[in-house]
Amino acid sequence: MFTGLSAFPLTPMNETGIDEVAFTRLLKRLTSAKVDSIGVLGSTGSYVYLSREERLRVTQLAVEYSEGIPIVIGISALRTREVRQLAEDAQKAGASGVLLAPVSYQQLTDIEVYSLYEMVSKSLSVPLCVYDNPTTTHFRFSDELHGKIASLQQVRSIKIPGVPNELDTAKERVKQLRTLLPRDVTIGVSGDPYGATGLNAGCDAWYSVLGGLYPDICLGITRAALAGLSESADNQSKRLEPLWQMFQKYGSLRVVATIAGMQGLTDTPNLPLPLQGLDEVARQELKNILSILKNEISLP
Amino acid sequence: MFTGLSAFPLTPMNETGIDEVAFTRLLKRLTSAKVDSIGVLGSTGSYVYLSREERLRVTQLAVEYSEGIPIVIGISALRTREVRQLAEDAQKAGASGVLLAPVSYQQLTDIEVYSLYEMVSKSLSVPLCVYDNPTTTHFRFSDELHGKIASLQQVRSIKIPGVPNELDTAKERVKQLRTLLPRDVTIGVSGDPYGATGLNAGCDAWYSVLGGLYPDICLGITRAALAGLSESADNQSKRLEPLWQMFQKYGSLRVVATIAGMQGLTDTPNLPLPLQGLDEVARQELKNILSILKNEISLP
Numbered sequence: 001m002f003t004g005l006s007a008f009p010l011t012p013m014n015e016t017g018i019d020e021v022a023f024t025r026l027l028k029r030l031t032s033a034k035v036d037s038i039g040v041l042g043s044t045g046s047y048v049y050l051s052r053e054e055r056l057r058v059t060q061l062a063v064e065y066s067e068g069i070p071i072v073i074g075i076s077a078l079r080t081r082e083v084r085q086l087a088e089d090a091q092k093a094g095a096s097g098v099l100l101a102p103v104s105y106q107q108l109t110d111i112e113v114y115s116l117y118e119m120v121s122k123s124l125s126v127p128l129c130v131y132d133n134p135t136t137t138h139f140r141f142s143d144e145l146h147g148k149i150a151s152l153q154q155v156r157s158i159k160i161p162g163v164p165n166e167l168d169t170a171k172e173r174v175k176q177l178r179t180l181l182p183r184d185v186t187i188g189v190s191g192d193p194y195g196a197t198g199l200n201a202g203c204d205a206w207y208s209v210l211g212g213l214y215p216d217i218c219l220g221i222t223r224a225a226l227a228g229l230s231e232s233a234d235n236q237s238k239r240l241e242p243l244w245q246m247f248q249k250y251g252s253l254r255v256v257a258t259i260a261g262m263q264g265l266t267d268t269p270n271l272p273l274p275l276q277g278l279d280e281v282a283r284q285e286l287k288n289i290l291s292i293l294k295n296e297i298s299l300p
Numbered sequence: 301m302f303t304g305l306s307a308f309p310l311t312p313m314n315e316t317g318i319d320e321v322a323f324t325r326l327l328k329r330l331t332s333a334k335v336d337s338i339g340v341l342g343s344t345g346s347y348v349y350l351s352r353e354e355r356l357r358v359t360q361l362a363v364e365y366s367e368g369i370p371i372v373i374g375i376s377a378l379r380t381r382e383v384r385q386l387a388e389d390a391q392k393a394g395a396s397g398v399l400l401a402p403v404s405y406q407q408l409t410d411i412e413v414y415s416l417y418e419m420v421s422k423s424l425s426v427p428l429c430v431y432d433n434p435t436t437t438h439f440r441f442s443d444e445l446h447g448k449i450a451s452l453q454q455v456r457s458i459k460i461p462g463v464p465n466e467l468d469t470a471k472e473r474v475k476q477l478r479t480l481l482p483r484d485v486t487i488g489v490s491g492d493p494y495g496a497t498g499l500n501a502g503c504d505a506w507y508s509v510l511g512g513l514y515p516d517i518c519l520g521i522t523r524a525a526l527a528g529l530s531e532s533a534d535n536q537s538k539r540l541e542p543l544w545q546m547f548q549k550y551g552s553l554r555v556v557a558t559i560a561g562m563q564g565l566t567d568t569p570n571l572p573l574p575l576q577g578l579d580e581v582a583r584q585e586l587k588n589i590l591s592i593l594k595n596e597i598s599l600p
Contacts, residue, residue, distance in 0.1 A: 015380075043406070049378055079349045080573035106554075135407070138438060274379075274380050275412060
């Protein structure tokens with residue numbers, strides 16, 4: 001399940017609640033494209049802004065509309081007590097796997113993070129992906145800690161936050177981490193600008209934000225890279241460079257949320273306050289980019 | 301209300317719930333010492349790890365046991381929707397003021413943070429203190445943004461994250477910020493090692509973690525500084541240097557939580573998992589420090 005393209009859809013919402021119609025519309029795009037798995041309630045799914053009840057509802061919808069594609073549910077929360085409840089909810093609702101980040105408010109220690117994974121993994125009957133994203137969690141995993149956590153029962157993948165830009169250095173990085181992991185634990189790259197390089201460098205999966213909105217484009221890159229056509233994967237990714245630059249400038253969530261609204265796939269706004277979509281200047285910038293990319297690749 | 305010593309007590313808890321007896325015991329120490337205000341559900345009060353119901357209960361207890369001392373309630377949350385509910389709960393329960401930090405998961409923009417304060421301040425009938433703590437919120441205020449937010453209705457104080465170590469530089473810093481604020485908005489220093497220097501440099505208040513456990517010691521420093529006895533304030537603070545070093549090494553929350561447990565003021569553990577108190581080595585280090593300080597100053 002933790003291989004190939006894992007697509008992370010938005011959870012469209014407003015101040016009243018989840019936009020269920022828009023959410024299932026986004027899911028439909030992913031099941032039609034036949035992505036390898038769907039990562040629901042990741043950072044792109046704004047999990048941390050939702051109540052337990054809302055997260056359960058989103059999980060149920062995802063399972064209901066999955067059409068046989070594995071559904072991986074984000075169960076991260078600031079408090080271990082909550083994580084355990086969310087793990088139980090996800091399993092009961094039929095999730096195929098779970099994704100867990102060490103979200104922090106007070107800076108966490110290695111021992112605290114290890115204990116969190118140890119406690120949660122014990123209560124799981126489905127596989128777990130370790131979510132390493134220092135930009136949002138403000139926790140930095142050492143490779144040693146990754147190795148220790150990867151040996152816990154049910155741990156089957158690590159979602160790493162990008163790879164070095166240069167291919168040989170990226171290969172070295174992936175190889176180095178892999179020596180510390182059990183053989184049944186995969187490595188998935190995230191940070192969409194690094195997707196192609198990560199896969200070309202030997203990652204097993206791409207945990208993708210853009211894949212949650214444009215699965216075909218990201219499947220093209222993934223299939224090429226995993227078939228050994230690294231140049232093709234690289235070229236396909238390079239064409240998206242203006243978009244990757246927007247991701248780095250404004251954050252991938254704001255960019256895909258704004259595109260989803262502009263394309264009529266969701267209402268606008270679709271993010272939980274205090275988060276806002278892009279402002280008028282950035283929207284214009286984005287419109288220009290999409291219009292150029294439309295001629296280059298099959299963007300709507 | 302936002303002047304003098306504002307003492308921030310722990311919210312002692314376990315995985316089942318709040319330890320109400322221990323919490324009121326801590327409150328009693330603060331009311332007996334007659335601190336100038338009590339900052340409930342700040343970072344030291346672990347607000348972000350509690351449910352809305354638990355936060356309401358803690359607020360009600362604090363108001364009930366306040367003995368006429370102003371109670372300032374932390375209403376911060378990741379989502380604006382929650383902040384508004386918490387503000388309503390705090391006001392209905394009788395809070396004298398509220399404290400609001402721009403807690404973030406996705407990195408927030410200046411516009412998003414300003415809009416949050418604008419929206420919340422409009423619904424308030426009690427004064428608000430802006431909580432600037434980049435270590436936990438991962439948001440950095442510019443002075444310009446502080447000035448804009450300070451002009452919103454109900455905003456009456458800014459809790460700043462420390463001052464430069466050198467007194468003249470600290471004075472310059474406080475003076476510079478003050479030129480941007482309306483006259484009725486106070487500046488309070490936080491980060492306990494900076495308390496004395498902050499007050500000596502012209503801050504109106506000290507938002508103190510140690511004050512939540514040892515109010516008399518921190519009142520001594522505060523009273524001296526506000527009376528212009530800057531050398532006395534400075535000397536009193538310098539005696540606590542070993543403790544400030546522990547704060548910087550392990551985080552003030554873990555240190556005061558461990559002391560509270562060691563002194564029998566709360567059970568052990570008293571923090572919400574994944575957070576843990578200090579390990580055995582650090583506890584021994586702390587015991588030695590407390591034993592030395594006991595002879596120096598009136599520590600229990």
